[in-house]
Amino acid sequence: xxxxxxxxxxxxxxxxxxxxxxxxxxxxxxxxxxxxxxxxxxxxxxxxxxxxxxxxxxxxxxxxxxxxxxxxxxxxxxxxxxxxxxxxxxxxxxxxxxxxxxxxxxxxxxxxxxxxxxxxxxxxxxxxxxxxxxxxxxxxxxxxxxxxxxxxxxxxxxxxxxxxxxxxxxxxxxxxxxxxxxxxxxxxxxxxxxxxxxxxxxxxxxxxxxxxxxxxxxxxxxxxxxxxxxxxxxxxxxxxxxxxxxxxxxxxxxxxxxxxxxxxxxxxxxxxxxxxxxxxxxxxxxxxxxxxxxxxxxxxxxxxxxxxxxxxxxxxxxx
Amino acid sequence: xxxxxxxxxxxxxxxxxxxxxxxxxxxxxxxxxxxxxxxxxxxxxxxxxxxxxxxxxxxxxxxxxxxxxxxxxxxxxxxxxxxxxxxxxxxxxxxxxxxxxxxxxxxxxxxxxxxxxxxxxxxxxxxxxxxxxxxxxxxxxxxxxxxxxxxxxxxxxxxxxxxxxxxxxxxxxxxxxxxxxxxxxxxxxxxxxxxxxxxxxxxxxxxxxxxxxxxxxxxxxxxxxxxxxxxxxxxxxxxxxxxxxxxxxxxxxxxxxxxxxxxxxxxxxxxxxxxxxxxxxxxxxxxxxxxxxxxxxxxxxxxxxxxxxxxxxxxxxxxxxxxxxxxxxxxxxxxxxxxxxxxxxxxxxxxxxxxxxxxxxxxxxxxxxxxxxxxxxxxxxxxxxxxxxxxxxxxxxxxxxxxxxxxxxxxxxxxxxxxxxxxxxxxxxxxxxxxxxxxxxxxxxxxxxxxxxxxxxxxxxxxxxxxxxxxxxxxxxxxxxxxxxxxxxxxxxxxxxxxxxxxxxxxxxxxxxxxxxxxxxxxxxxxx
Numbered sequence: 001x002x003x004x005x006x007x008x009x010x011x012x013x014x015x016x017x018x019x020x021x022x023x024x025x026x027x028x029x030x031x032x033x034x035x036x037x038x039x040x041x042x043x044x045x046x047x048x049x050x051x052x053x054x055x056x057x058x059x060x061x062x063x064x065x066x067x068x069x070x071x072x073x074x075x076x077x078x079x080x081x082x083x084x085x086x087x088x089x090x091x092x093x094x095x096x097x098x099x100x101x102x103x104x105x106x107x108x109x110x111x112x113x114x115x116x117x118x119x120x121x122x123x124x125x126x127x128x129x130x131x132x133x134x135x136x137x138x139x140x141x142x143x144x145x146x147x148x149x150x151x152x153x154x155x156x157x158x159x160x161x162x163x164x165x166x167x168x169x170x171x172x173x174x175x176x177x178x179x180x181x182x183x184x185x186x187x188x189x190x191x192x193x194x195x196x197x198x199x200x201x202x203x204x205x206x207x208x209x210x211x212x213x214x215x216x217x218x219x220x221x222x223x224x225x226x227x228x229x230x231x232x233x234x235x236x237x238x239x240x241x242x243x244x245x246x247x248x249x250x251x252x253x254x255x256x257x258x259x260x261x262x263x264x265x266x267x268x269x270x271x272x273x274x275x276x277x278x279x280x281x282x283x284x285x286x287x288x289x290x291x292x293x294x295x296x297x298x299x300x301x302x303x304x305x306x307x308x309x310x311x312x313x314x315x316x317x318x319x
Numbered sequence: 320x321x322x323x324x325x326x327x328x329x330x331x332x333x334x335x336x337x338x339x340x341x342x343x344x345x346x347x348x349x350x351x352x353x354x355x356x357x358x359x360x361x362x363x364x365x366x367x368x369x370x371x372x373x374x375x376x377x378x379x380x381x382x383x384x385x386x387x388x389x390x391x392x393x394x395x396x397x398x399x400x401x402x403x404x405x406x407x408x409x410x411x412x413x414x415x416x417x418x419x420x421x422x423x424x425x426x427x428x429x430x431x432x433x434x435x436x437x438x439x440x441x442x443x444x445x446x447x448x449x450x451x452x453x454x455x456x457x458x459x460x461x462x463x464x465x466x467x468x469x470x471x472x473x474x475x476x477x478x479x480x481x482x483x484x485x486x487x488x489x490x491x492x493x494x495x496x497x498x499x500x501x502x503x504x505x506x507x508x509x510x511x512x513x514x515x516x517x518x519x520x521x522x523x524x525x526x527x528x529x530x531x532x533x534x535x536x537x538x539x540x541x542x543x544x545x546x547x548x549x550x551x552x553x554x555x556x557x558x559x560x561x562x563x564x565x566x567x568x569x570x571x572x573x574x575x576x577x578x579x580x581x582x583x584x585x586x587x588x589x590x591x592x593x594x595x596x597x598x599x600x601x602x603x604x605x606x607x608x609x610x611x612x613x614x615x616x617x618x619x620x621x622x623x624x625x626x627x628x629x630x631x632x633x634x635x636x637x638x639x640x641x642x643x644x645x646x647x648x649x650x651x652x653x654x655x656x657x658x659x660x661x662x663x664x665x666x667x668x669x670x671x672x673x674x675x676x677x678x679x680x681x682x683x684x685x686x687x688x689x690x691x692x693x694x695x696x697x698x699x700x701x702x703x704x705x706x707x708x709x710x711x712x713x714x715x716x717x718x719x720x721x722x723x724x725x726x727x728x729x730x731x732x733x734x735x736x737x738x739x740x741x742x743x744x745x746x747x748x749x750x751x752x753x754x755x756x757x758x759x760x761x762x763x764x765x766x767x768x769x770x771x772x773x774x775x776x777x778x779x780x781x782x783x784x785x786x787x788x789x790x791x792x793x794x795x796x797x798x799x800x801x802x803x804x805x806x807x808x809x810x811x812x813x814x815x816x817x818x819x820x821x822x823x824x825x826x827x828x829x830x831x832x833x834x835x836x837x838x839x840x841x842x843x844x845x846x847x
Binding site for chain 2: 096099100101103104108141148149150151180181185186187188189222225226229230232262264265266296297300301303305308309
């Protein structure tokens, strides 16, 4: 789903639950850090994208997620396209179902958790009208991304929809009060030192004048950091810019080259120039994989934290 | 005196009822059998008290494993992945997903009964399996209840709350039975909650004792430094001679905010040894003092007896989520060996007690810290296995990096920070438990693996890769001997012998698969 900001101006009707949350938020900044989030109820789980998640081999976490270049935590949420309001009782019912069925992956408050996206920042949720989009995803799942189909009653799905929209409205009032990484947090590096490091470690594949020209205009903050560390990492990182190439040599001596589509110990699959997938047993062919991202994996063991911040500072100058 | 008809009837009734009692008893689980489980059973989560997940069965060998064929498949019909260990007692297999328990005939794979727990608000993240005692089967629930069901028909005998799910507790735990103590743990690291483990009377459901890994807030003399957490969500192990129960504890809360809870935060991220009769702590060992990365030390504490550096030892082995392999003397918790078994960059060394020293510079920070391993950990709940023949500890490892953030605005409740996985890959590792050296590696694919490990006396390893293949490897060198693409393995495999045939039972996606050698091959003796 491509990221786009809606041009429509939207006003959410203030439900009683939202009004209550808004009251709490007014006082939140005055609270000591130790109590702030607690006052808003249980904190959801921040973090991992592929933590134990069933990401199929050959498809890197985050690959093909769209929303090119947008750091989920540092961007404004897409605004709800069609104003909707839901009875408080239905929202509460939805909270119960959501907490039990969806909470571990998407967080109790729908702001993301272990393996699941932040639904309050989802474009699909923003464009949903009374479940016309959310309901399909809940019922059918997104198996390729690790989300199973849920067999729930219509009432339960409707309640989940109500809760997600309500959570989105609530989250919008919080404006990054917790568990977010803003671009301003990431300004501790030294761009000069980063430039020196870049010329030694990165320049073999990258150039500030060619592939990275203007990279800081395309990515910022956490998304730029994630992309720098591993270009297919993270929810906001977008698709890998350079998919791995594989050349398979058949028993006949014929060679076939294409994009690496799948690989395990027993099968190698590529997508050839015509778009067809072709597979072979690994014990009947020979093959070589050229994965440009392997250099990023190797670099992870070499960076100090200062190196990481310095290179990020340098990349931020490439505007 | 000639017996009258009435006496005869009574005698007949007595004989019939005695015979019936005998039959009933044969279907029940006698706690003493857990000390030496029969080959036709897998009666507890780990198979026995040692946690070695090693079987003495040798019908399936490196030479004939290529002949393995599907004996049966059981479809749960659910979208949920099976993460539980199937339990086999008296010809019935019990397997679970959150809220669901199936009792399956081990011979036909026909469902004997199914129990579904009512809709509830608890977390439905996963479920590890059941425990049995006499004619009862025990099921923990997402809202932190413990149910005792009649093993015959799945009827609920009693239902007790182990912890308050409204506060944020849930349970995925497969309880462990030690004589007349049923040890049950809970989870709950979304909220600042004390770590709880309870001993429950398996007959009545009443609580015998409660162990707190971190005491309730305000407890006088609280050593935890203000930390909560340390949930004991995995099944422990037991040494009957020492009468000690061993269990790993989870991460402290708030999770990524370490500043608010100075010190080591005992007994979070620890291995604790408890007296199962009293619940008293006998000793504790912290695998991760002052954890700030969600690295539970809940992984299986594997019990091994043998020589270590020439002296006989009662050892405890753990490959911990923080990336370190520990060998302890399990009589007193002293360290015999600490060594990394996966990529790690967060410790500045080891202290005199063999504990990694957390590098303060690697605590989550506002501008991020690049950390190995990541939140998924260097391993996790998937079981390792110890092979006594080779002395190899086989663990499904994960070499991975993540970035960890914390700033004061993240607060001090629950997660209290943010972290993002960068990249990782799965590797099965064979560790020499005497030295910590890695004898061989077997790559499992991109991402964090989810399959546990089983070894057998025949020199075989059964596990799964990240792509969805069940694997049989040779223990000596990790070479692949057999595979089957059954879907992603989310549990730890088991094996048993029934009616003269050895079965391998392993989860693939939401189905349970049973593999064995062909019957004709066993009958003719050709499967050698």
